[in-house]
Amino acid sequence: MAALDELKKHLMQEIAVSLSDLFDRSFETKSFDGKPWKPRKIETGTGSLMLNTGTLRRSLKYEIQGNAVAWFSTVPYAKIHNEGGYIAVTERMKKFFWAMYYKYHKRVRIGKSKKNKGQFLGKSEMYNATAEAYKHLALMKIGAKIKIPQRQFIGNSRDVRVRVEKITQKYVERLLEAVMKNAARK
Numbered sequence: 001m002a003a004l005d006e007l008k009k010h011l012m013q014e015i016a017v018s019l020s021d022l023f024d025r026s027f028e029t030k031s032f033d034g035k036p037w038k039p040r041k042i043e044t045g046t047g048s049l050m051l052n053t054g055t056l057r058r059s060l061k062y063e064i065q066g067n068a069v070a071w072f073s074t075v076p077y078a079k080i081h082n083e084g085g086y087i088a089v090t091e092r093m094k095k096f097f098w099a100m101y102y103k104y105h106k107r108v109r110i111g112k113s114k115k116n117k118g119q120f121l122g123k124s125e126m127y128n129a130t131a132e133a134y135k136h137l138a139l140m141k142i143g144a145k146i147k148i149p150q151r152q153f154i155g156n157s158r159d160v161r162v163r164v165e166k167i168t169q170k171y172v173e174r175l176l177e178a179v180m181k182n183a184a185r186k
Contacts, residue, residue, distance in 0.1 A: 005049040007065075011171045016062045016069045018163050023071065027057045038149040042133040050151055060154065066149035071154050084150030089140045090183065097138035103132040
């Protein structure tokens with residue numbers, strides 16, 4: 001019986017490591033179970049929203065609980081990204097959106113040119129798409145809802161089931177081999 005418990009412990013550990021690798025790879029492929037994540041609406045040139053700092057990716061941990069493996073994250077925003085949903089605009093968010101608006105907002109001064117014979121045309125504000133998107137968010141009322149699209153990186157899927165089945169099959173074959181060897185000795 002102790003040998004069987006040890007085998008189960010190794011099986012669960014191998015499943016946990018294999019699935020952790022699969023979930024980690026979701027951040028590289030920007031997809032889960034073959035479904036790509038929705039692209040970022042506000043392009044800041046800093047790459048993937050889910051990889052900006054790597055905190056979310058590094059926060060994923062697992063715990064073996066008997067015949068199951070449970071994954072969890074220590075960051076509060078993990079669930080909303082994994083499942084999608086709505087968040088309410090706060091005063092702090094509005095301040096952040098305004099700061100980002102001013103960061104991406106560009107002022108252009110139009111000066112002398114041959115075409116206008118040296119006349120000064122004045123100032124013109126040029127907004128890029130990023131600044132406009134942040135301005136739109138900054139102008140939202142406190143309490144308004146922002147939809148966060150699902151960008152799943154962890155959970156049950158076809159890929160998960162295939163990996164678990166392959167690993168389990170390997171362990172069942174090992175167990176059968178051990179039983180057959182013990183039976184042949186007797």
